[in-house]
Amino acid sequence: MIKLNLRLDFQNPIGTATKMLYGGLVEHLGRCVYGGVYDPADPQADEEGFRKDVMATMRELKIAVARYPGGCFTDLWCWEDGVGPHRKARLDPAWKQLEPNTFGLHEFVHWCRKCEIEPMVTLNLSLRDALDAARLVEYCNFPGGTELSEQRKANGDSNPFGIKYFCLGNELYAPWEFGQCPPETYAVRARECAKVIKAISPDAKCLLCGCGYDNDWNRKVLEICYDHVDALSLHFGFGSNDPDEAFYHTLYVHEKTLRECADIIEAIRQSRKSERRVGIAIDEWIIWNGDDKAKGSLPYTVGMHLLEEDYSIREVLLCGAFLSRFLHGHCDCVDLACVAQLVNVIAPVRTAPGGVLWRQGNFYPMAYAARYGCGKSLRLSDLPQDLQASAILAENGELAVFVTNLHKEPCNMNLELGGGVAKGLLEAVTLHCEDEKAFNTPERSPLCPQKLTEAALTAKGDSVMATLPAHSWSCIRLNTQLAL
Ligand code: AHR
Numbered sequence: 001m002i003k004l005n006l007r008l009d010f011q012n013p014i015g016t017a018t019k020m021l022y023g024g025l026v027e028h029l030g031r032c033v034y035g036g037v038y039d040p041a042d043p044q045a046d047e048e049g050f051r052k053d054v055m056a057t058m059r060e061l062k063i064a065v066a067r068y069p070g071g072c073f074t075d076l077w078c079w080e081d082g083v084g085p086h087r088k089a090r091l092d093p094a095w096k097q098l099e100p101n102t103f104g105l106h107e108f109v110h111w112c113r114k115c116e117i118e119p120m121v122t123l124n125l126s127l128r129d130a131l132d133a134a135r136l137v138e139y140c141n142f143p144g145g146t147e148l149s150e151q152r153k154a155n156g157d158s159n160p161f162g163i164k165y166f167c168l169g170n171e172l173y174a175p176w177e178f179g180q181c182p183p184e185t186y187a188v189r190a191r192e193c194a195k196v197i198k199a200i201s202p203d204a205k206c207l208l209c210g211c212g213y214d215n216d217w218n219r220k221v222l223e224i225c226y227d228h229v230d231a232l233s234l235h236f237g238f239g240s241n242d243p244d245e246a247f248y249h250t251l252y253v254h255e256k257t258l259r260e261c262a263d264i265i266e267a268i269r270q271s272r273k274s275e276r277r278v279g280i281a282i283d284e285w286i287i288w289n290g291d292d293k294a295k296g297s298l299p300y301t302v303g304m305h306l307l308e309e310d311y312s313i314r315e316v317l318l319c320g321a322f323l324s325r326f327l328h329g330h331c332d333c334v335d336l337a338c339v340a341q342l343v344n345v346i347a348p349v350r351t352a353p354g355g356v357l358w359r360q361g362n363f364y365p366m367a368y369a370a371r372y373g374c375g376k377s378l379r380l381s382d383l384p385q386d387l388q389a390s391a392i393l394a395e396n397g398e399l400a401v402f403v404t405n406l407h408k409e410p411c412n413m414n415l416e417l418g419g420g421v422a423k424g425l426l427e428a429v430t431l432h433c434e435d436e437k438a439f440n441t442p443e444r445s446p447l448c449p450q451k452l453t454e455a456a457l458t459a460k461g462d463s464v465m466a467t468l469p470a471h472s473w474s475c476i477r478l479n480t481q482l483a484l
Helices: 052-060 072-076 105-115 130-141 147-154 183-200 215-228 244-272 313-328 363-372
Strands: 002-009 015-017 023-025 065-068 090-092 097-099 118-122 165-168 205-209 231-239 279-288 334-340 349-352 356-359 375-380 387-393 398-405 411-416 422-432 457-460 463-468 472-480
Touching: 002 387, 002 398, 023 279, 052 105, 052 349, 052 356, 065 105, 065 165, 065 334, 072 090, 105 118, 105 130, 130 147, 130 165, 130 183, 165 183, 183 205, 183 215, 205 215, 215 231, 215 244, 231 244, 231 313, 231 334, 244 279, 244 313, 279 313, 313 334, 313 363, 313 387, 313 398, 313 472, 363 398, 363 422, 363 472, 398 411, 422 457, 422 463, 463 472
Parallel strands: 002 411, 023 065, 023 334, 065 118, 118 165, 165 205, 205 231, 231 279, 279 334
Antiparallel strands: 002 375, 015 375, 090 097, 349 356, 375 387, 387 398, 398 472, 411 463, 422 472, 457 463
16 A cells, blocks of 8 residues: 655645646547537537537536647648638648548637637648748738738638637657758748737737757757747657556656756746746647557548547546646646647547547546646645646635556555645545556446545545545545635
8 A cells, every 4th residue: 555645835836727738639630620529410510510519528628728720730731721612622641631621710710619718720830831821810810901801701700710829830840740840940930920920910829839859959949939939839749559667657758858948948038138938838748659550541531530549547547647747747837738639539538420429538637637727736745656646726725636646556645734724525536447458438438537435535624534546546626715
């Protein structure tokens, strides 16, 4: 039995975890859009062809921001093909699919509105340039009186979309991208793009393409772009085919890169004596086997089954550990995060035709974090190896403690609040599964949180004692007198 004595420091929080940490990617890949988000033929489709069950699940997951349309898909994306009455079918060589463009910018923005999600658009800086990006921003955000803004109105949206977040390209450092280029080449293009975006849409936030495994790239692009961007985007992947040890160990590898990157940002800020804060946006965190063969193959078709991975308990635990350690643990520098992806493609939500939808196990740590994980992220006493935890104190005084026990033994947790602050237990749930290979299907949900039984939980005054199962993710919520 592992012992965990959790002491919380209410005085000196790490930072504030905001709802923007709980976003997701909607890429034109496989059945994320066609057959997931959008499926006019499905009985669940609304008048615009959006699946109502998917929208309800996005609201349940409290997704705050959605990144669109990619991902690698962006490399050949021409946004003009997906607006207006005449949509243009194109090849998508990035994922070897046929792209009908029946879902485009208008549909994405409407879908976001219905789901109460902030839209974020990735600009094609791979095979297009700053001028094309400027045209897109004008089309979306300019009120009227220009050809493009009038065209948007004619296409059904008299009000501007008001898109605030723009990603300046996707993974341009990577050999798998069309448009890969050296950092200096990319950075000059990105800087000019950010300048023109802000000239058209002054409130826009620009996310510079950083690299999750190469801080040299990050230093070089930041030195050129620092004065014009709002965040550096980093993508962090976890190999779902890796053996357990390597799979979980990746967290520490990425964490080292993240902290070094935060130091680089600070050093550049100081060297320029700049007042400007550049944050970090983890706008893709990915649990994927990374298999290139997962791509479609000839003949190119629409809505293929690509990257539809079934997640077992270890992906649930990785997800819980990531949310605690990365997002809550580094919210001093991480401003925004998106799971890649939201529906069907390496995703917490899956669908099948005929209104069938199910939640994968990793849905639950994400849903609890989004619902109860906004507020001050408190520092915790030293955690034993293989335990990841975080504690978030919300404005209304509710405290949520998230614990991921990666150990193959149960954990005896003693949570001491001290100082007579506890007002009562609100909820205590845990998710574990003895069958390491089990995953959720439309028929069965072995990966679903359960209430901690009375035998496993004692809450008295300012202390909570709980026995958390081996290989489990848990959330304990308390009321406190600490309204901020
Ligand atoms: O999410 C799948 C792919 O992973 C995205 O298209 C790409 O940006 C990342 O490498």
